[in-house]
Amino acid sequence: MSDVLSRLGKHLAVAAAAFTTISFGGPASAADAAKQYFPLATFRVGAYASSGIPVWAGEIDYFRYINEVEGGINGVKLFWDECETEWEVEKGVECYERVKAGKNGSPVPIFLPHGDPISKALTEKTVADKIPQITIAYGRTESIDGRVFPYSFPVVFSFWSEASSAVNYIAEKVGGKDKLKGVKIATLYHDSPYGKETQVPLALLAKTYGFEDIQIPVPHPGNDQSAQWAKIRQLKPDYVFLRGWGVMTPVAIKTAAKTGFPVDHIIGGIWSGSEEDVRPAGAVGKGYLAVTPFPAGADFEIHKRIKENILNKGLSDLKDPKSFGSVYYNSGLIEAIISVEAIRTAQKKFGVRPITGAEAQWGLEHLKLDEARLKELGADGLVQPLELSIKDHEGGGAGKILQWDGDKWKIVSNGWVKSDRELLLPLIYERAAAYAKEKGIKPRSETEVVN
Amino acid sequence: MSDISLPPLSLVPEAFHVPSRWSQGPVVAWLLVIAAYVLGLVVDDYWFNAILIPFLIMAVAGLGLNLLTGYTGQASLGTGAFMSVGAFATFNLLLRAPQLPLPLSLIIGGLFAAGAGVLFGLPSLRIKGFYLTSSTLAAQFFLPWLFNEYGWFSNYTTSGAISAPRLEFLGIDLSTPAGRYFLTLTSVVALTWLSWNLVTSQVGRNWMAIRDMDTAAAVAGIPIAFNKLASFAVSSFVIGIAGALWAFAYLGTVDSRSFDLNRSFTVLFIIIIGGMGSIAGAFVGSAFVILLPILISRISATFFAGAIDAGQLQNLQKILFGGLIVYFLIREPNGLVALFSKFRRRLSQWPLKA
Numbered sequence: 001m002s003d004v005l006s007r008l009g010k011h012l013a014v015a016a017a018a019f020t021t022i023s024f025g026g027p028a029s030a031a032d033a034a035k036q037y038f039p040l041a042t043f044r045v046g047a048y049a050s051s052g053i054p055v056w057a058g059e060i061d062y063f064r065y066i067n068e069v070e071g072g073i074n075g076v077k078l079f080w081d082e083c084e085t086e087w088e089v090e091k092g093v094e095c096y097e098r099v100k101a102g103k104n105g106s107p108v109p110i111f112l113p114h115g116d117p118i119s120k121a122l123t124e125k126t127v128a129d130k131i132p133q134i135t136i137a138y139g140r141t142e143s144i145d146g147r148v149f150p151y152s153f154p155v156v157f158s159f160w161s162e163a164s165s166a167v168n169y170i171a172e173k174v175g176g177k178d179k180l181k182g183v184k185i186a187t188l189y190h191d192s193p194y195g196k197e198t199q200v201p202l203a204l205l206a207k208t209y210g211f212e213d214i215q216i217p218v219p220h221p222g223n224d225q226s227a228q229w230a231k232i233r234q235l236k237p238d239y240v241f242l243r244g245w246g247v248m249t250p251v252a253i254k255t256a257a258k259t260g261f262p263v264d265h266i267i268g269g270i271w272s273g274s275e276e277d278v279r280p281a282g283a284v285g286k287g288y289l290a291v292t293p294f295p296a297g298a299d300f301e302i303h304k305r306i307k308e309n310i311l312n313k314g315l316s317d318l319k320d321p322k323s324f325g326s327v328y329y330n331s332g333l334i335e336a337i338i339s340v341e342a343i344r345t346a347q348k349k350f351g352v353r354p355i356t357g358a359e360a361q362w363g364l365e366h367l368k369l370d371e372a373r374l375k376e377l378g379a380d381g382l383v384q385p386l387e388l389s390i391k392d393h394e395g396g397g398a399g400k401i402l403q404w405d406g407d408k409w410k411i412v413s414n415g416w417v418k419s420d421r422e423l424l425l426p427l428i429y430e431r432a433a434a435y436a437k438e439k440g441i442k443p444r445s446e447t448e449v450v451n
Numbered sequence: 452m453s454d455i456s457l458p459p460l461s462l463v464p465e466a467f468h469v470p471s472r473w474s475q476g477p478v479v480a481w482l483l484v485i486a487a488y489v490l491g492l493v494v495d496d497y498w499f500n501a502i503l504i505p506f507l508i509m510a511v512a513g514l515g516l517n518l519l520t521g522y523t524g525q526a527s528l529g530t531g532a533f534m535s536v537g538a539f540a541t542f543n544l545l546l547r548a549p550q551l552p553l554p555l556s557l558i559i560g561g562l563f564a565a566g567a568g569v570l571f572g573l574p575s576l577r578i579k580g581f582y583l584t585s586s587t588l589a590a591q592f593f594l595p596w597l598f599n600e601y602g603w604f605s606n607y608t609t610s611g612a613i614s615a616p617r618l619e620f621l622g623i624d625l626s627t628p629a630g631r632y633f634l635t636l637t638s639v640v641a642l643t644w645l646s647w648n649l650v651t652s653q654v655g656r657n658w659m660a661i662r663d664m665d666t667a668a669a670v671a672g673i674p675i676a677f678n679k680l681a682s683f684a685v686s687s688f689v690i691g692i693a694g695a696l697w698a699f700a701y702l703g704t705v706d707s708r709s710f711d712l713n714r715s716f717t718v719l720f721i722i723i724i725g726g727m728g729s730i731a732g733a734f735v736g737s738a739f740v741i742l743l744p745i746l747i748s749r750i751s752a753t754f755f756a757g758a759i760d761a762g763q764l765q766n767l768q769k770i771l772f773g774g775l776i777v778y779f780l781i782r783e784p785n786g787l788v789a790l791f792s793k794f795r796r797r798l799s800q801w802p803l804k805a
Contacts (some may be wrong), residue, residue, distance in 0.1 A: 056761075082756070098497065117708060124703045192707075219596075
């Protein structure tokens with residue numbers, strides 16, 4: 001019995017020692033306080049790990065490039081650590097709470113939740129803590145309205161813009177928006193809040209341009225779609241807009257090929273448009289299209305710089321060098337570029353030093369990336385021109401169309417395909433106002449300086 | 452997955468005795484409650500948002516499932532669905548009947564969940580075990596689909612997400628981390644007290660009789676149908692309130708995906724690991740399932756970050772956590788609570804050999 005007790009005592013001592021170390025951390029190094037902390041919420045295990053791993057590689061490679069080649073952001077070097085979320089909301093919230101106070105005296109400028117449910121759960125928490133969250137191509141569409149959502153930044157491309165860009169690409173194909181009348185566009189969507197998100201904008205666009213909007217749900221996870229594609233064969237749409245998730249996308253491509261629907265008339269959405277989505281479909285995926293804010297390719301100027309300074313020197317975080325220039329790798333790169341540029345913008349106003357969340361929010365709302373600046377960054381063609389404001393946390397709203405050639409993606413659209421934002425924004429503002437009313441939030445004025 | 456329906460006999464902890472109302476248990480319990488309130492005055496945001504609130508809410512969800520599975524012996528995989536009913540009902544009450552005070556909205560939200568529980572519990576009058584599990588599984592697929600399909604439930608937001616309109620009671624703003632913690636803690640204390648009184652009363656004894664052998668219980672004059680449905684109702688009521696708290700006191704904004712099948716499994720694992728048919732078991736199980744991974748992750752982040760490849764490190768943590776589950780279930784198949792009571796018994800006889 002006594003050995004049981006002594007064993008227990010030993011366990012307790014170990015646990016106590018562990019707790020002490022955790023709560024007090026290591027010795028705070030003064031060197032870190034002069035650097036910019038940038039926490040990364042990653043998912044290296046769990047169902048989506050395979051798509052996440054290249055994303056962090058893109059981000060970390062760019063951060064290393066900034067540190068190694070440019071000597072930091074105006075001399076302020078970045079340092080980061082990872083926290084595993086498994087794409088799960090509880091773990092994501094725990095990570096956010098863990099890192100939000102900063103590290104070793106350096107504050108958190110921006111948090112990238114990397115997961116739609118996590119970003120939703122952080123909507124109010126980020127406001128209370130004054131830390132902006134950037135959600136590229138996910139998150140609440142209404143949060144484009146920064147008057148109501150001051151700390152949520154669905155930068156670049158919302159789901160509404162995704163739908164509109166896809167329609168505009170079809171318009172290009174059929175010879176102009178006036179030719180859309182009578183065209184049948186079937187949207188095959190993952191039956192979830194995410195999948196339904198494009199119903200409202202598509203209904204509005206259908207009313208405006210006169211195309212026929214057909215909506216067909218696929219229940220999660222979507223590994224049998226014979227019924228849906230039988231319906232598509234019967235309805236004979238001109239194009240299918242595929243808003244898939246996970247296994248749903250390759251199954252859709254395979255089933256389309258089986259039922260004889262031309263694969264080059266299927267346009268995948270953002271989350272149906274990566275190498276990982278189309279490769280499992282095999283040879284029949286050749287010709288498949290996808291609309292994306294993350295153009296694939298390793299020929300952009302920044303890729304050359306990263307290849308020379310990071311990859312060739314063995315500093316890359318990439319596990320599989322084949323992923324260099326993939327959609328997910330480039331998405332991480334784009335996210336990192338936008339975050340770094342927001343910090344740089346904030347530094348112009350607040351001084352060259354580590355930036356706090358509230359200052360980074362100002363930086364994001366005054367972020368302007370025009371063609372000239374993008375050329376300097378080497379991100380010309382990779383990142384679309386962006387201009388954010390308090391009223392517009394999206395700023396871009398354009399996508400490129402990719403086509404799968406059986407081995408890799410090729411960009412087939414003529415530059416960026418813009419969405420009809422002027423048509424959609426009033427509706428988005430209306431919904432943001434409804435949210436503000438529901439929650440009792442007093443929207444900021446457009447000119448208000450918050451700090 | 453194969454654990455979902457344990458044979459009813461293995462649900463009985465060894466040396467099972469009917470808990471009495473005046474043992475030392477309640478004294479300890481009330482001391483813990485006081486400690487929990489005091490804790491709320493001293494800790495920071497991280498403890499509220501990342502540790503205490505999710506731990507308490509999952510414990511109370513486990514408690515709800517334990518009433519049904521642990522005490523009445525009815526297997527269920529619909530926990531996530533009943534949580535979603537509580538969340539969506541409370542959301543609509545807060546939104547559409549703003550004159551109702553917050554506690555009343557929570558209670559009515561719980562009653563909606565109870566209604567759903569009774570509805571999907573009806574098959575339990577005819578079927579048992581695995582077959583009943585598949586009936587509650589139907590709830591798990593149907594209800595979140597319903598909330599996703601009809602925009603009315605989420606007030607037609609584009610993303611189908613719901614977000615608490617206001618959290619205040621008697622003029623006190625409960626939307627701060629501390630406010631949300633005290634709201635959660637008070638609900639948990641009330642629901643635990645309710646459950647404790649139920650399982651130590653005639654109702655609880657009826658439920659346990661049905662669990663142990665329903666034919667014998669029927670012969671003894673216990674109305675089976677009424678008690679099974681009552682158990683579904685009370686269980687779903689508790690789970691529904693847990694769902695509303697999960698949505699509004701913990702996350703703030705959720706959509707129907709937050710209450711998927713994985714949520715049901717998590718709650719089921721909580722009671723299997725903590726201890727079936729035990730109120731403390733839900734709390735111990737929740738601590739194990741929710742808090743232990745956080746502890747492992749923090750330890751590894753402190754000692755091993757940078758030394759081992761980040762992906763490997765995460766996988767090693769998973770292996771360690773899985774290994775611990777296997778270890779504890781081999782040591783004590785009746786859950787951690789049984790392990791604790793064994794240990795206490797040995798301690799009370801110490802230094803004599805047990």
